[in-house]
Amino acid sequence: MYCHQCEQTAKGVACNISGVCGKQPETAALQDNLLQGLRGLAWYANEARKQGKRDPEVDKFMLEGLFATVTNVDFDAKHLEKVIARCYEMEKKAMALAGTSCCGIGKLVSGIKDAFKHGPPTAAKDWKPTGDLVKQGEAYSIEDLHSDPDVRSAIEILIYGLKGMAAYAHHALIQGKTDEEVSAFFHRALAATCDPDLGLMDFVGLAMECGKHNLTVMGLLNQGHIEHYGKPEPTKVNLGTRAGKGILVTGHDLKMLEELLKQTEGKGINIYTHGEMLPAHAYPGLKKYAHLAGNFGGAWQDQAKEFPEFPGAIIFNTNCIQKPAGSYIDRVFTWDCVSWPGVKHIDGWDFSAVIDKALACPDLPEAPGKEILVGFGHDAVLGVADKVIEAVKTGAVKHFFLIGGCDGAKPGRNYYTEFAEKVPEDCIILTLACGKYRFNKLDFGDIGGIPRLLDVGQCNDAYSAIQIAIALAGAFECGVNDLPLSLILSWYEQKAVVILLTLLHLGIKNIKLGPSLPAFVSPNVLNYLVENFNIAPISTPEADLKDILG
Ligand code: FS2
Numbered sequence: 093m094y095c096h097q098c099e100q101t102a103k104g105v106a107c108n109i110s111g112v113c114g115k116q117p118e119t120a121a122l123q124d125n126l127l128q129g130l131r132g133l134a135w136y137a138n139e140a141r142k143q144g145k146r147d148p149e150v151d152k153f154m155l156e157g158l159f160a161t162v163t164n165v166d167f168d169a170k171h172l173e174k175v176i177a178r179c180y181e182m183e184k185k186a187m188a189l190a191g192t193s194c195c196g197i198g199k200l201v202s203g204i205k206d207a208f209k210h211g212p213p214t215a216a217k218d219w220k221p222t223g224d225l226v227k228q229g230e231a232y233s234i235e236d237l238h239s240d241p242d243v244r245s246a247i248e249i250l251i252y253g254l255k256g257m258a259a260y261a262h263h264a265l266i267q268g269k270t271d272e273e274v275s276a277f278f279h280r281a282l283a284a285t286c287d288p289d290l291g292l293m294d295f296v297g298l299a300m301e302c303g304k305h306n307l308t309v310m311g312l313l314n315q316g317h318i319e320h321y322g323k324p325e326p327t328k329v330n331l332g333t334r335a336g337k338g339i340l341v342t343g344h345d346l347k348m349l350e351e352l353l354k355q356t357e358g359k360g361i362n363i364y365t366h367g368e369m370l371p372a373h374a375y376p377g378l379k380k381y382a383h384l385a386g387n388f389g390g391a392w393q394d395q396a397k398e399f400p401e402f403p404g405a406i407i408f409n410t411n412c413i414q415k416p417a418g419s420y421i422d423r424v425f426t427w428d429c430v431s432w433p434g435v436k437h438i439d440g441w442d443f444s445a446v447i448d449k450a451l452a453c454p455d456l457p458e459a460p461g462k463e464i465l466v467g468f469g470h471d472a473v474l475g476v477a478d479k480v481i482e483a484v485k486t487g488a489v490k491h492f493f494l495i496g497g498c499d500g501a502k503p504g505r506n507y508y509t510e511f512a513e514k515v516p517e518d519c520i521i522l523t524l525a526c527g528k529y530r531f532n533k534l535d536f537g538d539i540g541g542i543p544r545l546l547d548v549g550q551c552n553d554a555y556s557a558i559q560i561a562i563a564l565a566g567a568f569e570c571g572v573n574d575l576p577l578s579l580i581l582s583w584y585e586q587k588a589v590v591i592l593l594t595l596l597h598l599g600i601k602n603i604k605l606g607p608s609l610p611a612f613v614s615p616n617v618l619n620y621l622v623e624n625f626n627i628a629p630i631s632t633p634e635a636d637l638k639d640i641l642g
């Protein structure tokens with residue numbers, strides 16, 4: 093195996109024995125096999141689209157297939173084999189749509205010969221999942237994407253961006269939102285990775301375009317959430333527990349939470365959020381359920397420590413899952429794209445197995461905890477825009493810091509806690525995603541009634557943070573880069589990669605990124621990012637604050 097798609101990759105180079113995340117060589121090979129299949133599928137689907145033909149089933153599968161390869165999502169070899177089999181079905185569909193036979197011979201229909209001039213590289217074109225899928229997967233490696241390390245780096249950035257965008261597009265689809273241009277881009281961009289004639293700047297351009305489409309996708313997801321659950325509003329969330337049965341929901345999918353809330357109503361079960369589900373409490377359409385009791389625990393990497401302390405049932409509706417310990421594995425469920433071998437899996441919307449498990453588990457104690465504030469999406473923040481603008485004009489607020497992104501297990505992430513603690517008292521901190529658990533229980537006070545810590549939401553709510561920045565830039569009649577706003581980002585997996593691409597697409601400069609730089613960014617590609625966007629690795633909170641505030 094050779095995987096370096098996430099921040100915790102072994103020795104900062106690559107996981108090549110087994111994954112630091114728990115991914116075994118067998119599942120790594122199956123994911124490589126799947127990616128190869130998806131590239132071939134994309135190539136044929138892209139050819140079909142050039143002829144005005146598309147199939148929503150193929151489009152939907154592309155999201156599921158890519159999502160299955162995102163860090164901390166699918167660790168289950170049997171499940172991955174099924175996804176690969178489905179990929180082959182979809183590829184045959186796409187081939188038929190494009191006018192080729194499904195037998196791999198590549199029978200060309202007259203009139204589209206030019207479109208097939210190059211064709212996907214042999215391996216992708218002839219991809220056919222037969223025999224030993226692990227062995228077959230071992231023959232494909234991201235190291236073979238291109239012989240030039242810079243081109244390979246740019247292709248990898250594109251592929252990881254597509255993976256992150258697929259996760260968000262999948263959530264948006266569950267909310268009933270899609271965009272044809274985005275669906276077409278998935279195929280066009282992944283098909284491009286099969287084109288031997290493309291060079292470095294082609295892939296850099298496609299990566300930036302990926303950032304643009306991801307803004308659309310995050311916007312669709314935001315729209316879906318608001319249409320279904322109302323605009324997030326500032327809301328206090330209790331961090332303790334209530335006496336009675338409980339289910340802990342972790343992940344990003346709000347629709348899954350809503351269905352569970354409906355199905356548990358009146359059953360004496362309290363629902364708790366974990367990790368990236370925390371912002372759910374701010375939506376009127378979700379907080380109306382009296383048994384949405386509070387938030388339990390912190391970010392994803394603390395699950396092995398925290399889950400044994402939660403006596404009820406636990407369900408993962410997206411990443412980040414870690415190997416469940418024996419003390420709680422029988423209470424864990426995975427849903428939809430998430431899978432772990434030996435863990436009960438649910439597809440669809442019937443959560444009776446989770447409910448039965450929760451009812452059979454011991455009660456949680458009555459132990460009210462501290463309350464924290466969530467719900468500062470763009471509508472809430474811009475609702476008090478006059479106050480915020482006035483505070484900047486009078487000098488009461490000197491600077492805004494967006495300290496956002498993923499949390500992770502590797503050392504070095506205390507930087508973000510220390511940074512937040514050292515932010516001067518006349519500055520406001522915006523935060524989003526799971527990295528905020530490093531500091532969201534600290535007291536930051538307020539400036540003239542504006543809380544100094546504003547939780548914008550989940551990682552996908554980067555969309556909301558962007559809307560806030562654009563509105564402030566409009567109010568101050570300047571560009572976003574001229575605002576008294578600095579972005580201090582933490583990355584871990586591929587959703588963070590695509591958010592970074594979105595920020596770069598918007599021309600946002602001077603981002604400080606940590607805790608370490610991605611192993612898949614080659615020195616020359618890094619130079620390009622530094623020269624064009626002035627991206628810098630984090631150093632120390634003191635030095636970075638001095639650099640930003642002068
Ligand atoms: Fe956190 Fe994990 Fe949100 Fe990432 S819960 S690192 O997937 O997407 O951020």
Ligand code: SF4
Nearest residue numbers: 095098101107111113
């Ligand atoms: Fe290693 Fe991350 Fe890949 Fe897991 S996803 S194998 S931790 S690089």
